[in-house]
Amino acid sequence: MKKPSAFVLTHAILFFTAAGFLALAPSAFARTAQAAASESSKETQHAIYGTIRSIDGSALTIETRDKKMLKVNTKSAIESQRAGVLIVGRTVLIHGSYDAKGMLQASAIQRAKASPSLWPEDK
DSSP states (O other): OOOOOHHHHHHHHHHHHHTTSOOOOOOTTOOOHHHHHHHHHGGGOEEEEEEEEEEETTEEEEEETTSOEEEEEOHHHHHTTOBOOOOTTOEEEEEEEEOTTSOEEEEEEEEOOSOGGGSOOOO
């Protein structure tokens, strides 16, 4: 009896998977570098709401709900296209982590509701 070739077996698996008769199980060991990095940095990620008070190149100054001024580096968020149009006076939600100097390094910036009373708690 002749054994089926690897080519035939591969195409049979692909056919039955596409037809919905066979579901491939995800590997518990398969992780991307991005997934591993996001898991390790989850405890250092912050979500801060505020109003943009000034823009100087890739640096923002935002006023938080408790009237504190916070410096934000937007370079990474802008380069990864995870930032909208930044305008002085606009309210924003900034996701990121603090560096050693206390500056928030933004990984994403999005618009927020105009009223601070509608903002969830900062994280």
